């Protein structure tokens with residue numbers, strides 16, 4: 776059972792780690808900040824806006840176990856990009872290829 780308490784889009788005053796792709800939210804960049812109660816436990820979560828958009832698209836918020844972990848998210852990104860190459864433009868930033876490569880690198884790392 777998950778209850779969202781706060782949903783905000785602040786500008787980063789320092790670098791943060793994205794809870795979805797594990798990348799860096801760079802100082803000065805707008806990001807998604809949420810606080811929630813997960814089974815009675817207070818949680819904070821930060822993510823890139825593009826990652827949050829993807830997570831919502833993948834239905835990460837609909838799962839009963841409180842959402843999607845970063846590994847599940849990376850898998851979903853790969854499947855989505857493979858199956859929907861024509862939909863990449865509106866979703867990813869102008870630097871989408873670098874973004875995908877970066878995700879791929881991270882995915883390889885987390886299989887170690």
Ligand SMILES: [Zn+2]
Pocket residue numbers: 793794795796797798822823826
């Ligand atoms: Zn991210």
